[in-house]
Amino acid sequence: MLRTPLCDLLGITYPIIQGGMAWVATGELAAAVSAAGGLGIIGAGSAPPEVVRREIRKVREQTDRPFGVNIYYLSPYVEELVDLVCEEKVPVVTTGAGNPGKHLPRFKEAGVKVVPVVASVALARRLERLGVDALVAEGMECGGHIGEIATMPLVPQIVDAVHIPVIAAGGIADGRGLAAALALGAAGIQMGTRFICATECTVHANYKEAVLKAGDRDAVVTGMAGHHVRVLKNKLTRQFEELSARGASWEEMDRLGTGKLRAAVEGDVEYGSVMAGQSAAMVREIKPAAAIIAEIMAEAAEVIARLGSLTR
Secondary structure, eight states: OOOOHHHHHOOOOOEEEEOOOTSSSSSHHHHHHHTTBBEEEOTTOOOOHHHEEEEEEHHHOOSSEEEEEEEEETTTHHHHHHHHHHHHHHHHEESSOOOOOOGHHHHHTTTTTEEEESSSHHHHHHHHHTTTTHHHHHTTTTTTOOOOOHHHHHHHHHHHHOOOEEEEEEEEHHHHHHHHHHHHOOOOOEEEEHHBBBTOSSSOHHHHHHHHHTTTTTTEEETTTTTTTEEOOHHHHHHHHHHHHHTOHHHHHHHHHTTTHHHTTTTTTTTTTTTTGGGGGOOOOOOOHHHHHHHHHHHHHHHHHHHHHTOO
């Protein structure tokens, strides 16, 4: 069996974490991934605490395996969500769009492991000094909000800069990606886009179909510097292009994007924000989360064995 230190740290069977996608990563999906041996993550996004609590309860009704909650640090409910995950003793918290440093003592006291998502070496070093348990090094190939560095150069730089487990993310959708991540020094992978097309993912069928139909150049970047978002090309992205061409303000861009992810999740794939990474073109079918994980692990083992044979 392919097992890394990440598995021991998080109490999981396979070194695969499901991305904490807002409105997409619900309790149903997180439970399915965790039950299959990975780490399922509930995406809190900007949802109020009572909504997130319901998702936590869903997971616990379906599995006793470890799971996590992603806290988005631009949410208006950050403090309440920190209280919630500590009260519920959620095993793992991943964080994005901010520094969880001030909350680390509370997380530690509650026995919550903290795994921030980072897109730079400087932030990775700072967070390691603060005492986080692991890091997700997320390259700009990912869906949703993106950084400036691609996965291939980012992961080894962060691996070399810290002494805690690093999880590779961005553009990974199969066993080849897992094998490549391990070769770069990562202890596992995080996938978001691939799990959109898990049977247990509750997004509208239109969203899943948009991912299945995506070609290699369909995951484009919208927004302004510092607020770039990767989504699938549609009528909304053309509106963003028009705003950008005439030098629209950040406020105008923000107004256009407000509520559009929720719209896509509910089925509007023309004017909704269909967040997906560049790996969307590699996703070809809808299947249970357990089958996705089993397929990835088998393919990774095959790739590693084949590469090992080259040195004989």
